[in-house]
Amino acid sequence: MLNASRALKAGAILLLAAGILAFPSLAPNPYILSVGVLVLNYAALSTSWNFVGGFTGYISLGHGALAGLGAYGTGLLVAKGGLPPFLALFAGATLVAALAVPIGFAALRVRGASFVIVSISLVLILLLIFQSWASVTGGSRGLVVPRPFDLSRPEHHRVFYYLFAGLLALALLVWWLIDRSRFGLGLKSIREDEDKAEALGTATYAYKLIVFVVSAFFTALTGGLYALWFGDLDPVFQFSILTGSYLVLMALLGGVRQLFGPVVGAIIVGTALEYFKGAYGDTPLHLVATGLLLALVVLFMPDGVLPAVADLFKRFDRTQSSSIREVTASELRDERLKKAEGAAR
Template structure:
C-alpha cells in the first residue's frame, strides 16, 4: 500500500511539474495557477480548521492583507518583490497572532462570526484609506519580470506550486508532532484537553498564526502575479468559503484532502464563471455545493476512496488517545 502511495505521489508531482508544458494555451496555464493557489490556501486553512475543528470563514482577510502588504511595500517603500513578500507575510503573521489571542477565546458559531467580521473590517479599512491603498479603485503593482503575460503565468505556476509543497510539508510535519497531537485533542474535547494540561490557548493561537502565514504568502504572490488589486475581491468572503469548501470536499483529516477539493472546485468555478458570465449564479452554486457536502459527505472524498479507520467519524479519535499522543 505504501509503495502504491509513493508511486501515486511521484506521478502527481511529475504531472504537476509538466502541466504548463502539456496544455495547449496560456489560458489553461492561468487556470492552473488559480487552482494551485487555491490548493495552497485551502491546505493552509486546514492547519487551523482540520486540526482544531475551528471553522474560519475569514481567512481571506489574511490573503488580502498579504496582497496589499506586498503591493504597498513594493510601490510605496520601493522594496524588491521577494523581500516585500517575506516582510508582508511576517507582519501579517504577527497581526494574526495578536488577533488570534482574542478570536480563539470564542468557539463554534461565535468564532465563525468573528472571522467574518474580520474580513468586513479589513475590506472597509482598505477602501476607506484612499491615500495609502487607492481605496475602491484598487492598487496597481509593477511587473516583477520583463516577460509576456503568458510567460509570467508559467513562472508563477511554479512559485505557487513551491508554496503548495511547503504547506503540505508543514501540515505533514505538524500531524506527526506533539503539537499536532495537542491540536487534535482540542478538536476532540477542548475542555478535557485543557484540564489535563494541554496549553489550548497557546496551541490555537500558534495554529491560527501559522495558517495565516501561508495564506498571506499566497496573497503576496497573487499581488505580484496579478498586479491589479481589487479590495472587493481580495477581501471577499467567497475566497474564505472556497477554502472551507475545498477542505471539506476533499477531507479535512487528510493531507491531500484540500488539494483534491481544489482540483475539483477551482476549475469548476472558472468554468461556470466563463459559461455564466459575471452573474451571481456561480456563487449560488458554490453555496448549494457547500450545504450538500456538509449534509451528505461531511468527511470528504478521501475517506470514501481509502476507507476510514474502524470507528472513525468526524471526530476520528477519542480525546484520550490524542492526549496520550501529546504526552508521548
C-alpha cells in the same frame, strides 16, 4: 495489504505531483495556464487554512482577510516602499503573522459559532478600512503592483505557476511535520475535546495561537504571491467573504484531516469555478452551479473525497481477506484431525 496500501498512496502522490509539474507543458493556451495558477493559489490558501481547521476543528471564514492583508502588504511595500518584490513578499507575510498574534489572542477566546462570527467581522472591518483609506490603498480604484519579471504573458504565468507549486509543497511539508509531532498531537486533542485536553494539562490556548500564526503566515505569503502575479488589487475582491467560504469548502470537500485533502478540494472547486464562470459569465449562476456540485459531494461523501476513496479500498481489502478459500476434502479432514488432537491434549 498494508504495504499495498502504502504503495498505492505513494503512487497517487507521485501521480498528483507529476500531473502538477507537467501541467504548464500540456496547457493549450495562456488562459488555461492562468486557470492552473488560480487553482494552485486556491490549493495553497486552503492548505494554509487547514492548519487551523484541520488540526483544531475551528472553522474560520476570515482567512480571506489574512490573504488580502498579505496581498496589500506585499503590494504596498513594492509600489510605495520601493522594496524588491520577493523581499516585500516575505516582509509582508511576517508583518501579517505578527498582526495575527493580537487578532488570534482576541478571536481564539471564543469557540464554535462565535468564532465564525468573529472571523467574518474581521473581513468586513478590513474591507471598510481598505476601501476608505484610498490615499494609501487606492480604495475602490485599486492598487497596481509592479510585476517582478519582464516576461511575456505565457512565460509570466509559467514562472508563477511553479512558484505557487513550490509554496504549496512547503505548506504541505510543514503540515505533515506538525501532524507527526507532539505539538500536532496536542492540537488534535483540542479538535476532539478541548475541555478534556485542557483538564489533562494541554496548553490549549497557546497551541491554538501558535498554529493560527503559522496559518496566517502561509495565508499571507500566498496572498502576496497572488499580488505579484496578478498585479492589480481590489479591496472588494481581496476582502470577500466568498474567498474564506471557498477555502473552507475546498478543505471539507477533500477531507480536512488529510494532508492532500485541501489540494484535491481546490482542484475540484477551483476548476469548477473557472468553468462555470466561463459558461455563465459574471452572473450569479456560477455560484449556484458550484453550490449544487458541492451539495452532491457532501451528500454522498460527507467526510470528503479522500476519506470516501480510502473507505472504498478498505471495503475491497476486507472483502478480499474474508473471502472463502476453496479446499479439498483431504485438507478439511486433516484440519479436523489437528483440531481433535489439540482438544485431546
